[in-house]
Amino acid sequence: MDVKEIKQQFxxxxxxxxxxxxxxxxxxxxxxxPNNVIEAVSDYYRRYNSNVHRGVHTxxxxxxxxxxxxxxxxxxFIHAPSTRNIIFTRGTTTAxxxxxxxxxxxxxxEGDEIVLTPMxxxxxxxxxxxxxxxxxxxxxxxxxxxxGTLSLEDVRxxxxxxxxxxxxxxxxxxxxxxxxxxxxxxIAHQHDAVTVVDGAQSVPHMRVDVQDLDCDFFAFSGHKMxxxxxxxxxxxxxxxxxxMEPVEFGGEMIDFVDLYDSTWKETPWKFxxxxxxxxxxxxxxxAIDFLEDxxxxxxxxxxxxxxxxxxxxxxxxxxxxxxxxxxxxALVTFxxxxxxxxxxxxxxxxxxxxxxxxxxxxxxxxxxLNVVATARASFYxxxxxxxxxxLTDGLIKTKEYFGDVFA
Amino acid sequence: MSLHSNLDTxxxxxxxxxxxxxxxxxxxxxxxxxxxxxxPTCGDxxxxxxxxxxxxxxxxxFVGEGCSISLxxxxxxxxAVKGQPVENALEMSNIFSQMMQGEDYDxxxxxxxxxxxxxxxxxxxxxxxxxxxxxxxxEKGLDNEEEEETD
Numbered sequence: 001m002d003v004k005e006i007k008q009q010f011x012x013x014x015x016x017x018x019x020x021x022x023x024x025x026x027x028x029x030x031x032x033x034p035n036n037v038i039e040a041v042s043d044y045y046r047r048y049n050s051n052v053h054r055g056v057h058t059x060x061x062x063x064x065x066x067x068x069x070x071x072x073x074x075x076x077f078i079h080a081p082s083t084r085n086i087i088f089t090r091g092t093t094t095a096x097x098x099x100x101x102x103x104x105x106x107x108x109x110e111g112d113e114i115v116l117t118p119m120x121x122x123x124x125x126x127x128x129x130x131x132x133x134x135x136x137x138x139x140x141x142x143x144x145x146x147x148g149t150l151s152l153e154d155v156r157x158x159x160x161x162x163x164x165x166x167x168x169x170x171x172x173x174x175x176x177x178x179x180x181x182x183x184x185x186x187i188a189h190q191h192d193a194v195t196v197v198d199g200a201q202s203v204p205h206m207r208v209d210v211q212d213l214d215c216d217f218f219a220f221s222g223h224k225m226x227x228x229x230x231x232x233x234x235x236x237x238x239x240x241x242x243x244m245e246p247v248e249f250g251g252e253m254i255d256f257v258d259l260y261d262s263t264w265k266e267t268p269w270k271f272x273x274x275x276x277x278x279x280x281x282x283x284x285x286x287a288i289d290f291l292e293d294x295x296x297x298x299x300x301x302x303x304x305x306x307x308x309x310x311x312x313x314x315x316x317x318x319x320x321x322x323x324x325x326x327x328x329x330a331l332v333t334f335x336x337x338x339x340x341x342x343x344x345x346x347x348x349x350x351x352x353x354x355x356x357x358x359x360x361x362x363x364x365x366x367x368x369l370n371v372v373a374t375a376r377a378s379f380y381x382x383x384x385x386x387x388x389x390x391l392t393d394g395l396i397k398t399k400e401y402f403g404d405v406f407a
Numbered sequence: 408m409s410l411h412s413n414l415d416t417x418x419x420x421x422x423x424x425x426x427x428x429x430x431x432x433x434x435x436x437x438x439x440x441x442x443x444x445x446x447p448t449c450g451d452x453x454x455x456x457x458x459x460x461x462x463x464x465x466x467x468x469f470v471g472e473g474c475s476i477s478l479x480x481x482x483x484x485x486x487a488v489k490g491q492p493v494e495n496a497l498e499m500s501n502i503f504s505q506m507m508q509g510e511d512y513d514x515x516x517x518x519x520x521x522x523x524x525x526x527x528x529x530x531x532x533x534x535x536x537x538x539x540x541x542x543x544x545x546e547k548g549l550d551n552e553e554e555e556e557t558d
Contacts, residue, residue, distance in 0.1 A: 018413075342449060342474035343418075346531060350413045358449040366450065372472045373450040397410050401418075 001298040007382040009034045009290075020352030023390045028173050028201060028331050028378030029356050030223045033287075037226055040286035041279045051275055053252065067278050070285030071268075077288045078218065079209040080235055087241075087268040088281050091232035092200040093123040095219030096167070098234055098271060099196050100127035102244040103217075104165065110136030112164045115193070117142050117150060117179070118368045119172040122361045124198040128167055137164070144368065147325040148175035155184050163193040170202035174360050174376065176307070176328030178202070181213045189214070194240065200224055204380070205303055205329055207296040210235050222280060226287035231280030234271070241267040248273035291381075299381055303330035306379045306388065313392040319399065323369055331378035333360070336395065339402045341375035347398040353390055417531055418475065419524040425479035430486050435468045440552055444544035446536055451477045455485075455544040459552060462493050469541065476525070476534050481541035483522045493549055500542045507535050 007013055010032045015022055024032060044066060050059035052067045071083045080086055089095040104127075108114070114128045118141055132139050142158040145151055159166060166188040171178050185195045194216035202208055204225035210218050217240070222231040236244075246253055246264055253273040255263040264270035291299065307330040314320055319337035336344055345357035356376045359366045366372060377391055435456040445452035453471030457464055467485040471478065484503075488496040495517070503522065505512035509529040528538045 340474035342451075342476070342534070342537065346417065346534060347410065347414055349533075350410055363450070372452075394410075401411060401414055 001294055001302055001381075003302065003382065003384050006034075006294065007384075009036070010382050011035065011038070013382055017352040017354070018350050023351075023353040023387045025377040025379065025383065025387065025391060026354045026356050027204075027224070027380035027383075028376065030229065031204060031226050031380050032382065033228070033283075034226055034290050036290055037228065037283050037286045041228060041283040044279045044282050049279075052278055053269070063278055066282045066285075067276065070281040073285040073288045074233055077208075077292070078203065078233075078235060079211055081211060082238065084238055084267055085210075085235050085241070087234040087236065087271045088276055089219075089232045089234050089271075090230055090277070091221040091223070092121075092198060092219045093232075095217075095232055095234035096124055096196065096198065097127045098247050099217045099219075099236070100131040101247045103194070103240065104128070104131035105134055106243075106245065108132070108135035108137040108164055111162060112137040113140045113160065113162045114138070115140050115142060115159055115163050115166045115168075115188075117168050118144050119148065119175055119177060119362065119365050120167065120169055121173055121198060121200070122363070123200075124167050124169060124196075125364065128165070148172065148177050148323065149325050150177075150179055150184075152180065152183055152187070155187050159187050159191050159193060161191055163188070163191050165196060166193050167196040167198070169198040169200075170208075171199075171205070171329045172324070172362075172365075173201050173331070174333050174362050174365055174374070175324030176331045176333070177325055178327065178329060181215055185214045185216075201329060201331075204291075206300050216240055222284035222287065225284075226290055227284035228277075228280045231277050231284050233284075236267075238267070241271075244271075246270045246273060250274055252276070294381060302381065303379060306330050306383060306385070307332070309385055310377065310379070310388045310391070313388055314395070317392065317395055317399065320395065323374065330380070330383075331376060333374045333376040335371060335374050336399055336402075339398060341373045343402065344375050344395070344398050347401060348391070348394045351390070351394045351397075353394050355391070416527040417534070419527060421521045421524040422475065422479045425482040425521065426475040429469075429478060429482040431468045431482060431489070432470065433468055434470060435466060439466075440548050442544045442548035442551070444540055444547060446473075446477070446540055448536075449474075451537060451540060453477065453481050453541055453544060455481070455541060455548060457545070457548050459493060459549070464488050464491055464493065464496055467545075469544075473540070474534075474537055476528060476537035477540045480522075480525060480538045483520070483525070484541045484545065487517070487520060487522060488545065493552075496545065497549060500546055503542050504539065507539055 012032050048059045048062035050063040052064045071086050074086050075083045143154045188195045196217040197215045199220040203220040218235040223229040250273045253270045310332045323333045341357035440457040442455045451473030456468045458466040467489050469481045502512045
């Protein structure tokens with residue numbers, strides 16, 4: 001895998017920021033977009049923009065083919081059995097909300113438990129808080145090991161016969177922890193609970209096979225994998241989706257409409273009320289083509305190498321604390337003694353290095369770590385060891401600067 | 408080195424002094440007005456405590472966590488408004504807001520003291536919210552107090 005050649009295909013990365021070449025280390029927030037994605041979106045608007053599933057005319061057919069073709073690309077990418085399992089959403093947040101609002105509210109009642117982990121992103125916590133409030137079910141958090149991993153013994157002792165839903169992230173956006181989804185799902189299924197997996201940080205970076213994981217629902221976003229913002233995916237098992245009611249009602253999702261009652265299309269279309277983000281879906285399809293051309297195995301190997309190199313480099317900086325386990329996805333969350341993460345992020349930005357600072361939409365996890373905020377560098381297919389070196393160098397200078405101030 | 412000179416624009420000595428040795432940090436005794444304010448995008452949070460007597464801010468203190476800009480600004484703000492009539496404090500808040508927008512502001516009417524060191528923040532738009540957090544808290548507190556009075 002030729003990273004320099006890959007980077008060439010991302011126009012945004014060819015610029016200078018504050019007088020230095022841009023070093024983009026915030027892909028866990030959103031990834032940059034390759035030329036073929038930008039062109040696919042532009043080509044749709046220039047050549048065949050039309051509404052889907054209704055036009056008899058030629059362009060309507062092309063738009064429908066583009067949109068449904070993207071669904072097939074997603075199906076194949078995550079190894080789902082059928083395109084009927086693939087619902088297009090606005091992103092991971094909407095996908096989780098769809099499960100919580102539809103499946104959750106219909107199947108939960110007082111005495112039931114929703115099991116979560118302390119490392120969830122807000123988008124996999126708040127929909128469940130709301131579903132619990134609406135149904136009288138309760139939330140229950142698994143304990144976490146000191147290094148930010150889950151132990152299967154804890155998973156076993158937390159999930160009980162009262163558990164109806166287990167909502168867990170595949171990869172933590174803060175700790176980089178890769179959770180054992182297959183094993184967790186097995187345990188959940190022994191108790192007749194369903195698993196809802198937040199795959200926002202896994203699908204862009206590793207080969208995901210939803211049938212092998214055997215999870216019941218799986219959610220992810222297009223914009224973290226080279227695709228446009230505003231498009232995401234909810235995968236669900238067919239027998240569950242078939243029983244679920246839509247969350248949004250209106251155009252596009254109906255079968256027959258009468259004055260006082262209506263019926264819905266079949267899944268997945270009954271969940272896609274309104275004109276969908278057609279260009280976004282087509283762009284996501286192009287992003288999948290891009291990733292598959294490189295090969296997910298190659299991407300995994302590249303990122304594993306970067307993650308370990310970054311860990312090793314940052315560990316050499318005195319007074320820098322790294323959160324999360326050794327075995328991790330390609331991101332490093334850290335703090336420097338006496339330097340607030342915002343101040344560190346501003347100092348790095350002056351050198352053209354973009355990192356995230358704050359709570360990373362994981363306030364409960366910040367509490368667990370006993371910090372108010374952290375800085376995070378996250379890597380993707382276009383990042384190199386030189387980028388890690390720039391980060392390390394920038395952090396050493398930042399530490400010197402603030403060290404002088406505090407001296 | 409360019410990193411240093413650029414950072415010096417933002418992190419003036421006086422700012423770092425307020426960050427290291429914050430004035431008016433801590434809890435106030437007795438009956439006070441408490442305002443909690445946070446910056447939800449980054450997790451900074453401060454609690455401002457004001458004592459208002461005869462339309463005058465007789466005391467101001469804060470507790471909280473945040474970056475050097477938000478905490479030094481809170482320290483400077485409490486120093487500046489202590490002893491000021493409510494009306495003046497609100498006017499100072501306006502002036503500070505103009506300063507943060509990079510607009511012309513009246514620098515003669517009040518003794519802004521150390522506050523002018525925060526001018527460099529205008530060159531770092533992502534950090535303006537840090538600097539205005541404490542001032543927003545004060546405005547919210549004084550607003551609520553007026554409402555309570557008119558009730």
